[in-house]
Amino acid sequence: MNRLKRKFLDSLSGFYNEKEIRSLFFQSVQKVTGYSKSALLANPDFPFSGEQEKQLNIILAQLLTMEPVQYILGECEFYGLPFYVNPSVLIPRSETEELVEWILSDHSNRTGNLLDIGTGSGCIAVSVARLLKSFSVSAIDVSASALAVAKKNAERNGCQIQFMQTDILNPENSFEEIAFDVIVSNPPYIREQEKQQMSDNVLKYEPHLALFVPDNDPLVFYRSISVFGKKRLKENGKLYLEINEGLGEETVNLLSLLGYRDVVLRKDIFGKDRMIRATR
Numbered sequence: 001m002n003r004l005k006r007k008f009l010d011s012l013s014g015f016y017n018e019k020e021i022r023s024l025f026f027q028s029v030q031k032v033t034g035y036s037k038s039a040l041l042a043n044p045d046f047p048f049s050g051e052q053e054k055q056l057n058i059i060l061a062q063l064l065t066m067e068p069v070q071y072i073l074g075e076c077e078f079y080g081l082p083f084y085v086n087p088s089v090l091i092p093r094s095e096t097e098e099l100v101e102w103i104l105s106d107h108s109n110r111t112g113n114l115l116d117i118g119t120g121s122g123c124i125a126v127s128v129a130r131l132l133k134s135f136s137v138s139a140i141d142v143s144a145s146a147l148a149v150a151k152k153n154a155e156r157n158g159c160q161i162q163f164m165q166t167d168i169l170n171p172e173n174s175f176e177e178i179a180f181d182v183i184v185s186n187p188p189y190i191r192e193q194e195k196q197q198m199s200d201n202v203l204k205y206e207p208h209l210a211l212f213v214p215d216n217d218p219l220v221f222y223r224s225i226s227v228f229g230k231k232r233l234k235e236n237g238k239l240y241l242e243i244n245e246g247l248g249e250e251t252v253n254l255l256s257l258l259g260y261r262d263v264v265l266r267k268d269i270f271g272k273d274r275m276i277r278a279t280r
């Protein structure tokens with residue numbers, strides 16, 4: 001085992017720092033052998049079988065191409081829950097956990113219903129369904145392959161969620177009969193012009209459908225979602241949005257112009273304008 005760990009450290013040192021490589025090693029070993037990090041630390045001479053060593057070498061070769069470990073292993077954690085991921089869904093981010101935290105703290109002990117727009121892996125919808133048990137949760141995405149992953153994640157976490165394939169830019173028929181207490185969305189919000197500052201492992205591997213908006217209309221999703229929310233939220237219903245850190249003021253203005261009240265802009269733990277709550 002020490003030999004393989006050393007191989008991970010030597011091979012990946014140009015790409016990741018030591019702490020990251022150790023974490024990549026332990027995640028890979030857990031996936032291949034089922035042994036947790038603490039079990040391995042307690043038994044550092046755990047012997048790998050030939051087959052396990054082969055699989056770990058394959059994972060190492062994939063890591064060297066900068067493929068994200070979450071896609072290589074096929075899973076990740078979000079809000080303490082396990083999620084399947086593949087390249088048709090965005091890898092859930094910690095900023096989005098903060099958006100979920102905001103919803104949970106505003107709605108603990110309440111009943112209601114929530115729609116997640118652009119659900120991707122289903123990370124927001126599934127976390128809310130698991131942690132606000134008295135809420136009924138629905139979710140939409142334009143991508144059939146993303147919805148397939150979200151459905152598997154709902155099953156994996158024991159949640160009932162209504163899924164529907166819908167284009168939010170043309171949303172006429174989605175859940176027409178329901179008025180929502182909460183609508184949440186982390187829509188695509190990165191401008192094409194921001195691509196130059198992005199790392200290769202995002203640009204090469206994550207779905208561009210989930211990430212990018214045109215430079216000349218970066219709020220296209222926020223406009224559609226807000227107009228949809230005005231029609232489909234209950235009176236006093238809440239809209240929660242993850243946003244582009246460079247477009248906080250513009251997004252707040254859009255919501256105010258459309259007649260939303262109490263528009264609150266919040267920073268993430270990195271101090272960046274990252275989320276908005278607005279009241280219909």
Ligand SMILES: C[S@@+](CC[C@H](N)C(=O)[O-])C[C@H]1O[C@@H](n2cnc3c(N)ncnc32)[C@H](O)[C@@H]1O
Pocket residue numbers: 089090091092093096117118119120121122123124140141142143146166167168169186187188189209210211
């Ligand atoms: C930034 S990702 C967010 C995924 C997930 N909610 C999360 O927070 O990790 C945006 C999602 O919006 C979906 N999407 C893109 N265009 C859409 C459209 N026109 N209508 C509905 N969903 C769309 C993408 O497929 C993607 O899953």
